[in-house]
Amino acid sequence: MTNTPEQSRDSTETAKDTVKDLRDETLSTVQDLKEKAMAEAGQRAEAGKATVADEISGVGNALRRAADELHKGSPQERTFGRMATALADLSDKVRDKDLGEVAGDLSSFARNNPLAFLGGAALLGFAGTRLARASQRDAAPAGAAVDLGDPWHDDEDDEALDAAIRQQPSPYRAPATGETS
Numbered sequence: 001m002t003n004t005p006e007q008s009r010d011s012t013e014t015a016k017d018t019v020k021d022l023r024d025e026t027l028s029t030v031q032d033l034k035e036k037a038m039a040e041a042g043q044r045a046e047a048g049k050a051t052v053a054d055e056i057s058g059v060g061n062a063l064r065r066a067a068d069e070l071h072k073g074s075p076q077e078r079t080f081g082r083m084a085t086a087l088a089d090l091s092d093k094v095r096d097k098d099l100g101e102v103a104g105d106l107s108s109f110a111r112n113n114p115l116a117f118l119g120g121a122a123l124l125g126f127a128g129t130r131l132a133r134a135s136q137r138d139a140a141p142a143g144a145a146v147d148l149g150d151p152w153h154d155d156e157d158d159e160a161l162d163a164a165i166r167q168q169p170s171p172y173r174a175p176a177t178g179e180t181s
Contacts, residue, residue, distance in 0.1 A: 045099050053094040060087030 060083075067080035094102060110117040 049094060049099060049102070053091045056087050056094065057091040060084045060091060063087065 063080045063084035067077045067084060070077035070080065093105075097105070
């Protein structure tokens with residue numbers, strides 16, 4: 001059976017049409033998945049933004065309560081009151097702005113106040129580190145070895161100190177036998 005040039009051309013056109021249809025369908029599916037992923041990311045970001053705003057508001061409320069407990073008119077009361085008001089304003093701004101505006105404001109603040117930005121970033125880093133360490137200590141099972149890592153000592157010192165803390169004989173010191181030499 002031999003193919004005529006017309007049959008061959010029809011087969012080629014059919015194959016091209018099939019490939020084009022598959023490509024269009026694939027592009028449509030990719031676009032749909034992209035839109036769904038963007039929508040999901042936006043929803044999660046908005047939820048995170050709301051959580052941050054709630055946390056800022058909570059700190060502001062705590063400062064307001066602390067200010068109420070202090071002597072009326074004292075410098076501490078005024079300072080705590082101003083801080084609480086500033087945090088309430090910040091919380092409202094975070095809630096009302098979209099994420100692009102918040103990122104733009106943060107970027108602008110960093111350009112205009114680099115030392116304050118770096119100081120705030122350092123404070124957040126220290127707070128995050130303390131929180132992480134505290135959660136690790138809470139999560140450690142009872143009787144677990146204490147990590148005594150210290151850049152100025154080696155592991156043998158750590159094990160000896162761990163043994164001393166646990167009031168166990170050190171693996172690097174022979175136990176006393178009561179004999180003197």
